[in-house]
Every structure is written in C-alpha cells, then in structure tokens.
Amino acid sequence: MAGRFLRFVIFALPFCLAGPLATPTHAEQNPAIAEQQQEAVDKALKVAKEGPALVPLADQIHVSLPAGFVFIPQPEAGEFLRSFGNPPSADQIGMIVPADGGQWIAIMRFVKSGYIKDDDAKNWNVDELLDELRKGTEEDNQDRAARGFPELEMKGWVEKPVYKAETHRLIWSALVVNKGGKEEEASVNYNTYVLGREGYVSLNFITPSGQIEAEKTIAQQLLASISYVSGKGYGDFDSSTDHVAEYGLAALIAGAAAKKLGLLAVIAAFAAKFAKVIVVGLMALGGTFMKLFRRKAPDDLSP
Structure with a gap:
C-alpha cells in the first residue's frame, strides 16, 4: 500500500x-x-x-471519497x-x-463563519467581482515580493460564479499567472463551496490551465461527495439561536460585499487565503x- x-x-x-x-x-x-x-x-x-x-471531518461533514x-x-x-x-x-x-x-490537488477547509445569507447571488455583478479579485491580488503582491516570490496577475474568469440555491453550492474559477508569464503555463484554482448552518466548506481544486476543461467533472464529483451531518446543514439554520455571518456570498469570491460593509479585516483574510493557497509553492x-x-x-x- x-x-x-x-x-x-x-x-x-x-x-x-x-x-x-x-x-x-x-x-x-x-x-x-x-x-x-x-x-x-x-x-x-x-x-x-x-x-x-x-471520511468524517470537523464534526460537520462527511466526504464519500470515491475509488x-x-x-x-x-x-x-x-x-x-x-x-x-x-x-x-x-x-x-x-x-x-x-x-x-492525475495532475491536480484539492485543498479542503471548513470556515466557521456563521450562516451566510445567499440573497446577494441574485444581484451580483461578475465584472465588479473580478475587479475586486484583481485588487486583492495586487495588494497581496506586496507580501509576495517581500517574501521573494513572483508577483501575480489575475487574467480573467475561467468559470464565472454560479450559485445553485437548491443545493447551496457555489462554483467559480479565475486564471492567475506570474506577471509576464504565459497563460498556457498557468495553474487554475477551481473553487467550490458548500454552505452550512455554521459556516462553509471550501474545496479548492488546483490543476494546470490546459487540463481544467477536462477535469471540471472531477472537481464537481468531489463537491457532490460532500454532505453535512444531521443538524449542520444549511436548512437546519435557526434564526433565534444561530450566528449570521457579517458578509454575504460575494465575499467568498472577492470580498466585495465585505468591503462595502467596511470589514477590512475580513477582506484581508479572504484575499490572503485565496492568493497564498493558489500559488505559494504549489x-x-x-x-x-x-x-x-x-x-x-x-x-x-x-x-
């Protein structure tokens, strides 16, 4: 073995x-x-x-790990x-x-953010979200340069944000390259999320850009394998007792909603986790x- x-x-x-x-x-x-x-x-x-x-994880979910x-x-x-x-x-x-x-890796997180309202998914502007994502990448470049890593450039959407309210799942993907690098040599983060009662699960699928079209189904298969345990799902939310997150669904993409609320620390956390997980070493x-x-x-x- x-x-x-x-x-x-x-x-x-x-x-x-x-x-x-x-x-x-x-x-x-x-x-x-x-x-x-x-x-x-x-x-x-x-x-x-x-x-x-x-595979049980974080007292929140089960992953039905396929063969x-x-x-x-x-x-x-x-x-x-x-x-x-x-x-x-x-x-x-x-x-x-x-x-x-296969030539990919999927990084899993559970963020205990509280219940995230998904109302903003009905009205978000994907171009504005991409602008926010670019700004966050540029801000993080200062830290990357200080640590001796190449600066990054956000080129555009690989897949525009799609939220399925019936399953409380979000998918989006953007193309990131080293500044001056070639798009065909870039990696792609195919980001998937499952919302729950107390936060959300993030499954960050990373693969070479030339393979993402063929491998989207793998990421989606892994996303479908995630289920919340009884009492922890999105539909189990109790408005009388449960904490509601200070930001909406758009913050999981670019921190746009959090910025409007003035929650700079939240933006910094999202931008840092997004940029660093994408590229530092991987x-x-x-x-x-x-x-x-x-x-x-x-x-x-x-x-």
Missing part, C-alpha cells in the same frame, strides 16, 4: 506547471528545505486514506503545504489527491516531487 501511495505522489502531483517559483530553487540550494519537504511527504503518505471510504482518490488529513496535509511555502491555516481540514496519475511542485522521490531506493517502490 505504501508503494502505491508513493507512486501516486511521484506521478500525480506535477499538477501546477504555472511558471517558475522560488520554491524549487530554494530547495535545491538549501538542503534544510529539501529535508523538510521530504519529511512532510513521508508523513503524509503514512496517514493517507484511499477511497472508497467515508481512485486519496485523502490526507490534518495536520499532515498542512505540514505538507507549509513545506512548500504556504502559511499555516487553522481552517484547513485536509487535502485530496488522485491515486491514478505551481512548481511537480519538478520538486520528482527530485525528492528520486532519492528513494528502487525497493521503496515495491507494491
């Missing part, structure tokens, strides 16, 4: 080929970083759970992402990767993984 997981990491995670980031170069020049990455990968493999399986998918829980998933430059996230609840050589993992696992002895790859 360990050998199977090792093979899926070698072949399944060259998923974000969006141009050069500092991470692989830093790992090559700094043995300590490379060692941390190897240790994080090893830990992730030890706790990885292969589908089909029912061909592998779930890596916290804290190992967080350690893995941090080893490639991503900051810690208290909201993260795990990640899903393919067991069959776009260049493929080559780094190959180098990490080539150090393994051939016997380690036995079934």
Whole structure:
C-alpha cells in the first residue's frame, strides 16, 4: 500500500506547471528545505486514506471519497503545504489527491463563519467581482515580493460564479499567472463551496490551465461527495439561536460585499487565503516531487 501511495505522489502531483517559483530553487540550494519537504511527504503518505471510504471531518461533514482518490488529513496535509511555502491555516481540514496519475490537488477547509445569507447571488455583478479579485491580488503582491516570490496577475474568469440555491453550492474559477508569464503555463484554482448552518466548506481544486476543461467533472464529483451531518446543514439554520455571518456570498469570491460593509479585516483574510493557497509553492511542485522521490531506493517502490 505504501508503494502505491508513493507512486501516486511521484506521478500525480506535477499538477501546477504555472511558471517558475522560488520554491524549487530554494530547495535545491538549501538542503534544510529539501529535508523538510521530504519529511512532510513521508508523513503524509503514512496517514493517507484511499477511497472508497467515508471520511468524517470537523464534526460537520462527511466526504464519500470515491475509488481512485486519496485523502490526507490534518495536520499532515498542512505540514505538507507549509513545506512548500504556504502559511499555516487553522481552517484547513485536509487535502485530496488522485491515486491514478492525475495532475491536480484539492485543498479542503471548513470556515466557521456563521450562516451566510445567499440573497446577494441574485444581484451580483461578475465584472465588479473580478475587479475586486484583481485588487486583492495586487495588494497581496506586496507580501509576495517581500517574501521573494513572483508577483501575480489575475487574467480573467475561467468559470464565472454560479450559485445553485437548491443545493447551496457555489462554483467559480479565475486564471492567475506570474506577471509576464504565459497563460498556457498557468495553474487554475477551481473553487467550490458548500454552505452550512455554521459556516462553509471550501474545496479548492488546483490543476494546470490546459487540463481544467477536462477535469471540471472531477472537481464537481468531489463537491457532490460532500454532505453535512444531521443538524449542520444549511436548512437546519435557526434564526433565534444561530450566528449570521457579517458578509454575504460575494465575499467568498472577492470580498466585495465585505468591503462595502467596511470589514477590512475580513477582506484581508479572504484575499490572503485565496492568493497564498493558489500559488505559494504549489505551481512548481511537480519538478520538486520528482527530485525528492528520486532519492528513494528502487525497493521503496515495491507494491
């Protein structure tokens, strides 16, 4: 079993080929970083759970993990992402990767925001949301530049925001590239959400831009596999007792609604999580993984 997981990491995670980031170069020049990455990968493999399986998470949801998918829980998933430059996230609840050589990764979070009203989905302006998303990306570029990572540019929608009120699910996707980079070399975040009584689940599906059209169905399959436990669903909301979030659905896309309410801290949190999860380290993992696992002895790859 360990050998199977090792093979899926070698072949399944060259998923974000969006141009050069500092991470692989830093790992090559700094043995300590490379060692941390190897240790994080090893830990992730030890706790990885292969589908089909029912995975309970955060006392909120169940994921009916299909065959061909592998779930890596916290804290190992967080350690893995941090080893490639991503900051810690208290909201993260795990990640899903393919067991069959696919080139994608899905990062899962549960944000206990309170009940999010979805009224604004009826009237939002997708062009304005994209402008807000671009502004947030530019603001975050200051932090990225200070940390030695390339600045980013928001090119446009891959999929305009779509909210299905009957299932309380939101999908949207935008194309992000390194400034001066080529669109065909970019990665895509295909963002999916499921609203609940106390907050929302975010499943952030990341893949090379050239594959997103073929892989949208995978992201949607994973989204459909998420269900809230009894009493925690969106329809279980009790207006007499439950907390209502200070922002609406648009804030999950670009912080637009939060900005109108003057909640600058909320905007900063959304913008930071969005931008950092997209790119810090993830776009260049493929080559780094190959180098990490080539150090393994051939016997380690036995079934």
